[in-house]
Amino acid sequence: MTLQAHIKTVVGRFWRATFIGQEHHLLSPAQAPRGRWHHSHQKTLYLSGTPDGCRIAVKAYQRSDDPPRRIFPIDVKQARVLDLRKPETREACATTLAEMHVFWADLHAADQHSPTWEVSDAARALGVDGLLTPSRSRPDLTHLTLFEWNQPEAPQVSLAGKPIDF
Known part of the structure; x- marks a missing residue:
């Protein structure tokens, strides 16, 4: 079986946490040059399947002097991903x-x-838009990592409502 057989299309609501006052960067790529699923300044957007997923994902990086955060609903349309939740x-x-x-x-x-x-x-070489993965800290939670979005032939990602408390 090839990797092509493991590609699925994702459409739905996801969530992203950001600092209050940084909402204009909500759909921007990760700022750090590397993270769990990117290195060398690769373009990457990290989302979670639930608000709790955002809280858990950020916890490992949170510092006591961080400004307050909010969690925003994000709609994702037509993302072709590898579902790494599946063995x-x-x-x-x-x-x-x-x-x-x-x-x-x-x-x-x-x-x-x-x-x-x-x-x-x-996954990038295969041409998929991203990955669905289980949370490192809580495998019952899901994260969506996108490599491309809001470009022709890429998934469309948009703000989908008002934020909730972090």
Whole structure:
């Protein structure tokens, strides 16, 4: 079975947290040069399937002096993704849940390459729009990572209402 067999189309409501006052960057790519599913300044938009997913995802990076945040609803249309929540997709991608859930920042700090970057690089090379993944801290929660959006032939992503408290 090829990776093509593991591509699914995602349409629906997702969520993104941002600092109050930074709402104009809500649909902008991640600012950091690297993250769980990107490196070398690759374009990436990180979303969560629920508001709790946002809270859990941000928790690892939160600092006591951070400004307050809000969580915004985001509608996603026609994203072709690899669903890495499924064991058979992970197997086809030659990765494991343990490899996906490594803390990439620790590896980077030790001058090591995160195995998550190999998976996202392969997905980008395949031409998919992104990945559906289980949360590292709470595998019952889902994250959506997009590599392309709001361009011709790419998924459309838009603000879908008022924010809620972080």
